[in-house]
Amino acid sequence: MIDEAVILKLHTIALKLRRDVVEMIGTGAAGHLGGSASLAELMAVLYFHTMHFGKDKLQDPRRDRLLLSKGHAALIQYAALCELGCFPREELKRVKKINGLLQGHPDLSIPGIEGVTGSLGQGLSIGLGMALALRLDNNPARVYVVMGDGEQSEGQLWEAAMAASNYKASNITAFLDWNKVQATGPTGEIFSIPDLDKKWRAFGWDVRIIPGHDPQKIIEAVEAAAEVKDRPALIILDTIKGRGFSFAEGNAAYHNGIFTEEIYAQALKELDAREAELAAMGGH
Numbered sequence: 001m002i003d004e005a006v007i008l009k010l011h012t013i014a015l016k017l018r019r020d021v022v023e024m025i026g027t028g029a030a031g032h033l034g035g036s037a038s039l040a041e042l043m044a045v046l047y048f049h050t051m052h053f054g055k056d057k058l059q060d061p062r063r064d065r066l067l068l069s070k071g072h073a074a075l076i077q078y079a080a081l082c083e084l085g086c087f088p089r090e091e092l093k094r095v096k097k098i099n100g101l102l103q104g105h106p107d108l109s110i111p112g113i114e115g116v117t118g119s120l121g122q123g124l125s126i127g128l129g130m131a132l133a134l135r136l137d138n139n140p141a142r143v144y145v146v147m148g149d150g151e152q153s154e155g156q157l158w159e160a161a162m163a164a165s166n167y168k169a170s171n172i173t174a175f176l177d178w179n180k181v182q183a184t185g186p187t188g189e190i191f192s193i194p195d196l197d198k199k200w201r202a203f204g205w206d207v208r209i210i211p212g213h214d215p216q217k218i219i220e221a222v223e224a225a226a227e228v229k230d231r232p233a234l235i236i237l238d239t240i241k242g243r244g245f246s247f248a249e250g251n252a253a254y255h256n257g258i259f260t261e262e263i264y265a266q267a268l269k270e271l272d273a274r275e276a277e278l279a280a281m282g283g284h
Ligand SMILES: Cc1ncc(C[n+]2csc(CCOP(=O)(O)OP(=O)(O)O)c2C)c(N)n1
Pocket: 034, 035, 036, 038, 070, 072, 073, 118, 119, 120, 121, 147, 148, 149, 150, 151, 152, 177, 179, 181, 182, 183, 187, 241
């Protein structure tokens, strides 16, 4: 059982990351709220609890690597890296601006980013290459790869899944953000891939499905996955797209929707309400 204070802290960090995402999107411009918000707890756990990573470890060969294969959700990763001190907060204000450090998809020029992603389906291949190289070097670092459920329709990803299993790349933990909505509608309607857990298992992976907004469950699953020594591990996160924002939850319009002034104000109001809730529980 993980200490309650640790879990509360992770919830507080997830809220902070969501707030940064909303502020980065601002008003009048498009930004990926939905697929960022569904990852807030995962990012909080990985970057602030699990990973051997930090601003002083960016060149450390033994740092764990995280690849956001669903690179369009970069804002949540930028928020986490900024909170870790990898770059100044001023950069968040210049996100997606010409000459800004932080562009629409992760890029190697950004401190803490390990791979260029955004063209869906590639992150697992990149991660597998890293994992095999780390193993050759007897390096104990782990590779974490975060994929989307819409992204599961990319063929390259399944080639990488087969290869990772063939090479028994047990130093990979992949995540599938099972938020059930992709860019323009429900994933099941656009390109239905039922029984994802069975498919990944059939491809030779260790698979578990967990509630994806529960830091405790994420920590437990990540620790259990690291104990699997003969195959790569996949954690399917049962999540809600746009989690934390009533207007965006399960709503494809906020995959990449523009915030009006009213919607922006509503988002801040809901963040404040959650902050008050966490404060009442002892968080700050
Ligand atoms: C190869 C490729 N095809 C299409 C796109 C355009 N695209 C960006 S996000 C997206 C939907 C992704 O859905 P999902 O993986 O479920 O992401 P999430 O809902 O978690 O944000 C698409 C099709 C892309 N980035 N790359």
